[in-house]
Amino acid sequence: MLDIQAIVLDLDGTLLGSDKSISPRNYETVKRCYDSGIHIIVATARPPRAANQFVENFPFVDYFVYYNGALLTCKSKQIKRHISIPNEISRQINNFIEVHAPQSIINYEVNDSCYTCTPIPDLQLSHFGIRSNDPKPLVVDKDFISSLSPTKILVHGYSTWMDVIEQFGDHVNVIATDGGVLVQIMQKSASKEEAVQWVLDDIGVKPENVMVFGDDFNDLGLFHTCGFPIAMGNAIIELKNCAAHVTDSNDNDGVAVAIERFVV
CATH class of the missing domain: 3.40.50.1000 (HAD superfamily/HAD-like)
Incomplete structure (x- = not known):
């Protein structure tokens, strides 16, 4: 043994x-x-x-x-x-994704709370590991999102996510899971x-x-x-x-x- x-x-x-x-x-x-x-x-x-x-x-x-x-x-x-993503880096990532993948849905996890600017359709909840009877992310405005230092940023629908690594790889870890459809972004360490x-x-x-x-x-x-x-x-x-x-x-x-x- x-x-x-x-x-x-x-x-x-x-x-x-x-x-x-x-x-x-x-x-x-x-x-x-x-x-x-x-x-x-x-x-x-x-x-x-x-x-x-x-x-x-x-x-x-x-x-x-x-x-x-x-x-x-x-x-x-x-x-x-x-360990959270610094506020300034989070804002830069958010702006970058909005420009390069405006169709994507972004969730922001902060400690044990979840926020989004875009309501998630029921059919797409499972992509974020959210079951139908689980609480949905709280929908907030962009000013609130800009104030966050998130624990993790989750992005669905971003096919060219390698761009995030090229742009922000010195500051965050970027991993694509679930067959490459879910991009998970965390602080570098x-x-x-x-x-x-x-x-x-x-x-x-x-x-x-x-x-x-x-x-x-x-x-x-x-x-x-x-x-x-x-x-x-x-x-x-x-x-x-x-x-x-x-x-x-x-x-x-x-x-x-x-x-x-x-x-x-």
């Missing part, structure tokens, strides 16, 4: 099935790890309000990494670590791997003793950081190419399958 002291779990496409539930097998397998003393860390692109509803009955997690690393919390120590490294330093675990599960581009940094990266069967090819192992899909208990094989 591997000397695994911490396990990092992505949510969508990984721990969660397509129905956004945690299967009984995944639950019980992670519980066995937790009971044996292994730290369980969740690292997701979602904000707290959207992530916590899926893990409210999953009591094994003390450290949560939200917004791809822009927000980190620890329940037991009451720690909250927040915010990433899943940077936040998880902070957690590992806090709990005294070395990266080589960490197993990480993921399925999309925002997990690539973690795969290069942690000692035993596991790509889901439904993961992008870029993750599978740098994984130590490729497990079953998220709908076939891929997390449990790998943990049962290598850890417990």
Whole structure:
């Protein structure tokens, strides 16, 4: 068996099935790890309000990494670590996107609140991870948006998003997920791997003793950081190419399958 002291779990496409539930097998397998003393860390692109509803009955997690690393919390120590995009850079990005992709929809996440200037049609809510019964982003005017230092900017409908990297790459991280249709923009130092490294330093675990599960581009940094990266069967090819192992899909208990094989 591997000397695994911490396990990092992505949510969508990984721990969660397509129905956004945690299967009984995944639950019980992670519980066995937790009971044996292994730290369980969740690292997701979602904000707290959207992530916590899926893990409210999953009591094994003390450290949560939200917004791809822009927000980190620890329940037991009451720690909250927040990294936001500077106000001036946010305004410049907003103006840039309005000029180059006026048809796109932009959401601004600030801590655990969400704002937009353009109401999102119901058919497009799922693109932002918003379910039909979830609260919709608050529609505000441009002056209010200009006052924000957002945790994360989400853009849907921006096909030439690489332009943002060329223009603002010195200030922000830009990742396209969900088949390239959702552009996620965060402050330059915010990433899943940077936040998880902070957690590992806090709990005294070395990266080589960490197993990480993921399925999309925002997990690539973690795969290069942690000692035993596991790509889901439904993961992008870029993750599978740098994984130590490729497990079953998220709908076939891929997390449990790998943990049962290598850890417990």
